[in-house]
Amino acid sequence: MSKVSKWIIVGILLFTTFHSTPTTYANTQSVVVDTASLHIRSGPGLTYDVTGSLKKGTQVVVLSTSGDWLEIRDGNNSGWIAAWLTTSLDQSTASATTIVSRVDQLNIRSSPAIGSAVLGRMSAGDEALMTRQDGEWAAITYNGITGWVHSDYITKLVEQTIPTSITEPVEQPASAELFTVAVGALNVRKKADLSSKRVGLISRGETYTVNKTNGNWVQITIDNNKQGWVYSFHGTLSSNGTKTAGQPETGTVTILSNGTNIRAEATTSSESIMLANAGQKFSIIKEDRDWYKIALPTGESAFIAKWVVSTGDEPVTAELVDKEKKSRVPGTLKGLTIVIDAGHGGNDRGTTGTRGTDEKNITLLTSELLAAKLTAAGAEVVMTREADTYVSLRKRVAISSQVGADAFVSIHYDANPDPSVAGFTTYYTHPRQKALASAVNGGLASSVNLRDRGAQPGDFLVLRENRQNAILIELGFLSNATEERTVTTDMFREQATHGIYNGLLDYFDSIE
Numbered sequence: 001m002s003k004v005s006k007w008i009i010v011g012i013l014l015f016t017t018f019h020s021t022p023t024t025y026a027n028t029q030s031v032v033v034d035t036a037s038l039h040i041r042s043g044p045g046l047t048y049d050v051t052g053s054l055k056k057g058t059q060v061v062v063l064s065t066s067g068d069w070l071e072i073r074d075g076n077n078s079g080w081i082a083a084w085l086t087t088s089l090d091q092s093t094a095s096a097t098t099i100v101s102r103v104d105q106l107n108i109r110s111s112p113a114i115g116s117a118v119l120g121r122m123s124a125g126d127e128a129l130m131t132r133q134d135g136e137w138a139a140i141t142y143n144g145i146t147g148w149v150h151s152d153y154i155t156k157l158v159e160q161t162i163p164t165s166i167t168e169p170v171e172q173p174a175s176a177e178l179f180t181v182a183v184g185a186l187n188v189r190k191k192a193d194l195s196s197k198r199v200g201l202i203s204r205g206e207t208y209t210v211n212k213t214n215g216n217w218v219q220i221t222i223d224n225n226k227q228g229w230v231y232s233f234h235g236t237l238s239s240n241g242t243k244t245a246g247q248p249e250t251g252t253v254t255i256l257s258n259g260t261n262i263r264a265e266a267t268t269s270s271e272s273i274m275l276a277n278a279g280q281k282f283s284i285i286k287e288d289r290d291w292y293k294i295a296l297p298t299g300e301s302a303f304i305a306k307w308v309v310s311t312g313d314e315p316v317t318a319e320l321v322d323k324e325k326k327s328r329v330p331g332t333l334k335g336l337t338i339v340i341d342a343g344h345g346g347n348d349r350g351t352t353g354t355r356g357t358d359e360k361n362i363t364l365l366t367s368e369l370l371a372a373k374l375t376a377a378g379a380e381v382v383m384t385r386e387a388d389t390y391v392s393l394r395k396r397v398a399i400s401s402q403v404g405a406d407a408f409v410s411i412h413y414d415a416n417p418d419p420s421v422a423g424f425t426t427y428y429t430h431p432r433q434k435a436l437a438s439a440v441n442g443g444l445a446s447s448v449n450l451r452d453r454g455a456q457p458g459d460f461l462v463l464r465e466n467r468q469n470a471i472l473i474e475l476g477f478l479s480n481a482t483e484e485r486t487v488t489t490d491m492f493r494e495q496a497t498h499g500i501y502n503g504l505l506d507y508f509d510s511i512e
Contacts, residue, residue: 031070031086033058037356038086040079044069050485051079053356082111097130099140099154106154108147112137117364118387119147130156179218179230180207187347188228192217199228205287253292253309255280256402266291266303273302290392307394310402330509334378338504339400341410341462342367342383346390351415353478357488360388363411366475370411370497377501393461400468407436407504408470410462413487415479422480423451424496427458427472436507437471443503447495450476450483473500 033054040052044066052074054060060072060081069080101122110117112134120142122128128142128149137148181204188200192214200222202208208220217229261272266288274296276282282294282304291303343363344350350359364385371381382403384396400408414425426441428434437455445452463470475496476487486492 030059030061031072031083033060033081034085034087038081040072040074040077040081042079044071044080048080050355050488052077054081085111097156099128099130099138099149099156101126101128101149102153102155106149108140108142108145108149110147112139112148117361118368120145120387122149130154177210178207179210179220181205181230186230188220188222188230190228192219192229199226202230203287251284252281253284253294253304255282255304256308256310256398260304260308262294262296262302262304264302266293268305270303276304290394305394307392307398309398331505332378333374333504333508336378336406336508337380337382337403338374339382339384339403339405339408339468340367340371340374341396341400341408342385343410343412345385345388348390351413351478353413353415353484353488354419354481355484355488357413357478357484359413359415359478362413362488362493364388366493366497367411369493370409370500373497373501374504377505394465396462397465400462400466400470405468405470406508408462408466408468409440409500409504410460410470410472412472412474414474414477416477417479419479419481422477422483423453424448424476425453425474426455427460427463427474428455428470429457429459429463433463433470435510436469439507439510440471440473440500440503443501443506444473444475444496444499446502447499448475448492449495450486 033056037056038054038058039050040054041048042051054074058074060074063071063073063078065071065083066080070083070086071078071080106122106126107118108120108122110119122142126142128140130138130140132139133151134148136151138151138154139146139148181202186202187198188202190197190199202222208222211219211221211227213219214229219227219229221227255276255278260276260278262274262276263270264273265271282296285293285295285301287293288303290306292306292309293301294304296302342360344360345364346360348360350363352358364387367383368386371383375381382399382405384399385391396410424441424444426437426444428437434455434457441452441455458472460472463472476483476492478484478487487496
């Protein structure tokens with residue numbers, strides 16, 4: 001054998017020994033999907049194409065691993081899935097660590113990335129259980145929420161051992177005594193499952209005794225001693241309290257705008273008995289659906305809509321009177337207040353794509369990325385929601401008025417019964433909103449590779465009722481399978497938010 005041949009063989013052996021390759025399992029291992037819908041990708045990373053999807057509870061065989069990605073086999077198909085969205089069926093145990101948050105408002109995110117959706121927040125001193133770490137991110141369980149936090153903002157405490165074997169969540173005695181509803185309306189279901197039959201409806205501010213828990217669900221007793229389950233993320237759990245079940249907290253409301261109607265009955269068609277100005281406060285007697293019954297200085301009672309007030313436990317995020325506008329620096333957004341409205345949220349999923357994408361999730365991801373760009377350009381950015389929570393349409397409009405927004409931008413994704421319909425659209429309702437819609441639509445057209453449907457008039461409440469300059473953007477059709485695959489990528493969100501930013505900049509430069 002020649003010397004050259006020998007060196008080639010040595011090289012091959014060295015490459016085989018030291019080259020990093022995915023780990024292959026000697027003994028076949030299985031995992032279970034632990035999220036509503038999990039994408040199968042062509043490679044180990046978010047940049048690879050989506051080739052399919054798996055439903056929650058699906059068990060698949062793991063062929064190999066690469067970092068935090070698993071190569072799996074599903075029937076005759078194979079691909080890669082995110083390991084942090086699955087649970088192992090291995091009966092071994094894993095080391096877990098108790099952590100404590102070092103800061104207030106620490107975001108708990110759906111995946112280990114700044115751009116992922118916010119599931120909840122921790123306050124300084126709150127403890128959680130860390131089950132694993134991925135670089136600078138820690139997977140934690142906190143108050144029934146499983147998600148990720150950045151390790152720079154936590155401190156590790158005492159280690160303990162927890163089982164990693166996964167079965168269906170087991171009903172357990174309640175660790176909290178009370179559940180208080182935090183959203184406008186919340187379905188009570190027969191079983192701890194979103195697909196289970198609805199047995200009742202409860203409202204914001206109502207408090208109920210917790211009977212037992214099952215994963216992220218709590219069982220409560222409602223009217224006529226009927227028991228049902230609610231998703232705990234849509235409320236707050238507490239260990240002590242004196243409120244009566246089903247009764248809202250009393251408190252005060254603060255008027256957000258001058259000339260607000262106070263009415264004789266809880267309806268917009270009722271007679272206006274007086275006008276209130278920004279900053280005035282009234283005591284709450286009780287809640288009545290989307291209205292508060294309040295006490296007037298005369299000793300009489302009247303009604304005011306929830307969407308035109310701020311409650312005593314809901315901090316006002318800006319001055320309640322007309323504020324003096326700061327001068328804008330040309331070429332920047334400095335001095336401007338922009339409200340970003342992530343469409344849908346909570347029990348309002350929006351449309352669901354042909355590949356299983358929920359609109360509420362990607363509107364939030366897009367809005368967070370847009371907020372980062374506008375803030376970097378000097379704007380004061382206000383989000384109507386920063387987590388998967390329900391916010392009423394009128395409350396979104398009230399936030400816009402409350403902060404005196406220079407622009408209100410509502411982010412959505414579209415749907416149509418005809419799956420061939422495609423493209424992005426920017427809507428306006430009032431003629432005064434058309435210039436902003438045209439400028440932003442132009443910015444998008446120069447950034448994204450979708451059909452341009454133009455700036456069009458549309459009758460949307462968040463535009464129609466908005467006193468501020470407002471637009472609503474539909475960033476492509478989730479009902480079109482090809483377009484859904486495009487608009488759910490990180491690259492598209494980057495391009496779309498860059499286009500919206502450029503459009504806003506062009507608009508404000510043009511009106512100087």
